[in-house]
Amino acid sequence: MHFLVTGHTGFKGTWLIYFLKELGHEVSGISLDPLKDSLFTSTNASELLKNDLRVDIRNAKELSQNIEKLNPEVLMHLAAQPLVRKSYLDPRETIETNAIGTFNVLEAASKVKNLKANLIITTDKVYKNVNQIEGYVETDPLGGEDPYSASKAMADLVTQSFVKSFKLAPTAIARAGNVIGGGDVSQDRLIPDLIKGFEKKETVNIRYPNAVRPWQHVLDCLNGYIVLAENVLSRNLQSEWNFGPDKNSFKTVKEVADFLKNQWGEKADWKAQDTSDLAEAELLSLDATKAQRELGWKNKLNFEQTLMWTLNWHKQVLSGENPREVTSKQILEFMKI
Numbered sequence: 013m014h015f016l017v018t019g020h021t022g023f024k025g026t027w028l029i030y031f032l033k034e035l036g037h038e039v040s041g042i043s044l045d046p047l048k049d050s051l052f053t054s055t056n057a058s059e060l061l062k063n064d065l066r067v068d069i070r071n072a073k074e075l076s077q078n079i080e081k082l083n084p085e086v087l088m089h090l091a092a093q094p095l096v097r098k099s100y101l102d103p104r105e106t107i108e109t110n111a112i113g114t115f116n117v118l119e120a121a122s123k124v125k126n127l128k129a130n131l132i133i134t135t136d137k138v139y140k141n142v143n144q145i146e147g148y149v150e151t152d153p154l155g156g157e158d159p160y161s162a163s164k165a166m167a168d169l170v171t172q173s174f175v176k177s178f179k180l181a182p183t184a185i186a187r188a189g190n191v192i193g194g195g196d197v198s199q200d201r202l203i204p205d206l207i208k209g210f211e212k213k214e215t216v217n218i219r220y221p222n223a224v225r226p227w228q229h230v231l232d233c234l235n236g237y238i239v240l241a242e243n244v245l246s247r248n249l250q251s252e253w254n255f256g257p258d259k260n261s262f263k264t265v266k267e268v269a270d271f272l273k274n275q276w277g278e279k280a281d282w283k284a285q286d287t288s289d290l291a292e293a294e295l296l297s298l299d300a301t302k303a304q305r306e307l308g309w310k311n312k313l314n315f316e317q318t319l320m321w322t323l324n325w326h327k328q329v330l331s332g333e334n335p336r337e338v339t340s341k342q343i344l345e346f347m348k349i
Contacts, residue, residue, distance in 0.1 A: 013037045013038070013086060014037070014038040014040065014062070014084045014086070015032050015037050015039050015085070015087075016040045016042065016079065016082055016084035016087045016088070017032075017039060017040070017042075017090060018041070018042045018043065018069060018089045018090055019090035019091030020041030020042070020057075020064075020090070021045065021047075021057075022046075022047075022090065022091075023051060023193070023197075023230070024230060024233070025043065026051040026052040026195070027195075027230050027234055028088065028090070028234050028237070029041065029060055030057070030060070031231070031234050031235075031343055032238070033060050034343050035238070040062045040063035040084060041063070041064050042065045042066075042069070042075070042078060042082075042091070043065075043066065044091075045066060047198070048197070049197050050197055051194075051195030051335070054329075055336035065078055065082075069113035069117055070112060070113050070116065072116040072120075075116050075120050076116070076119065076123060079117075079120040079121065079123075079124060080123050080124055083124055083125065083126045083127075084124065084126065084127060085128050085129070086127075086128060086130075086131070087121050087124070087127060087129070089117045089131065089133060091109070091113060091117070092109060092133075092164070092167075093106045094160075094198070095198065095201075096137075096161070098160075098199075098200070099158060099159035099160035100159060107162070107163045109163075110164055110167050111163050111166035113167075114132065114166075114171060115170050117132075118130070118132070118174045118180065118183075119174075121180060122178055122180050124181075128181055128182070129181055130180065130184070131183075131184055131185075131237060132167070132168075132171045132183065132184070132186070133185075133186050134164050134165075134171075134186070134187050135187060135188065136148070136187055136189030136254075136256065136296055136297070137161040137296065138154050138155075138161065138164050138165040138168045139153070139154060139296070140152070140153045140154060140156070141155065141157070141296055143295045144295075145295070146297075147254075147256065147298045147299030147300070148254070148296075148297070148298055150187075150251070150252040150254055154169060168185060168252070172185070182244050182245075184240055184244050185251070185252040185253065186236065186237050186255060187252065187253065187298065188233045188236065188254070188256060188298070189256055189296065189297070190228060191229070191230045191233045192227060192228070192229065192230065192318065192322050193321070193325065194322055194324075194338065194342070195325065195326075195329075195335065195339065202268060202269070203272075206269060206273075206282065207272075207323075209280075209282070210273070210278070210280040211330065213278065213279050213280075215282060216282040216283075217284075217285035218265060218266075218269055218282045218283065218285060219284075220265055221264065221266035222264055222265070222266060223264065223265050223295070224262055224264050224295045224297075225268075225296070226256050226257050226261055226296075226297045226298065227257060227262075227263060227318055228255075228257040228261065228311065229311075229313045231313070231342070232255075232257070232311040232318075235309065235312070236255030236300075236303060236307075236309050239308070239309045240255075240309075249306075253302060254299060254302065255298070255300055255303055255309070256297060256299070257311050257315070257318075259297075261314065268319065269282045275320070275323055312346060312349040313349075325342060
């Protein structure tokens with residue numbers, strides 16, 4: 013099966029390339045340039061791809077021409093401006109990329125003759141957040157107070173509208189949240205910031221230490237995407253789907269920072285940073301009962317395993333091991349669970 017992944021040079025996209033290749037699929041990618049020192053670059057992931065293209069999804073004409081030419085059987089749309097804080101600094105880019113860019117992807121996909129399934133990735137932040145303890149279910153209202161959340165809710169609604177209004181291959185929406193794992197170098201993310209600081213023996217500034225997040229390993233999340241794509245192909249299964257960890261993985265930022273600090277050792281430390289300038293949700297979680305019940309999907313790694321797999325990836329690479337081999341080894345280990 014030939015998969016096309018948009019945003020394939022990003023953190024999740026690169027792990028997805030490796031996962032799909034281990035499952036025996038052909039993979040092509042459309043994305044912007046990778047970040048400096050990214051997992052995509054450090055593992056030479058381009059070597060695994062049938063096609064590796066650089067296209068801005070805001071450019072509708074160029075995007076459509078390339079997607080039609082690639083003629084994939086499955087399209088998995090991950091490309092996005094993914095950072096809440098950056099969305100305050102550049103709301104136009106965020107909305108154009110996440111909302112209009114998603115429309116451009118859907119419009120291009122509608123012209124692909126060989127396409128059998130679409131998977132559009134949004135986020136847990138599409139839900140109107142009322143700081144409820146219970147996880148949000150797929151039928152809860154969408155919303156978004158910050159520009160990032162609003163832009164992803166727009167992308168979700170655009171997809172739902174497009175599916176109902178125009179001819180398109182079977183399409184599903186996947187919503188997931190706080191995903192972590194080895195090789196993430198994104199700015200303003202807790203795990204990358206901690207790892208970089210610990211490595212340099214610097215005290216790390218942490219935002220919102222009391223905020224509760226549902227911590228999920230990237231492989232559990234991607235396994236959900238892949239299982240869903242398989243069901244879209246085999247059962248024409250569509251609609252919206254949550255993929256999140258159980259409540260045992262709902263931990264504060266402080267608990268995660270302390271766990272990693274203690275496991276790292278070597279004078280690792282952190283301190284709280286003043287965050288009065290920008291707002292972020294204190295609590296946001298998903299109820300993944302639908303995916304568990306109807307897809308047979310479940311998380312394989314618990315909270316401690318999620319953090320240890322992430323930490324071990326970095327420690328092994330810092331000790332001199334080949335990052336591609338460490339990545340592949342974790343995927344193979346995950347597949348055996």
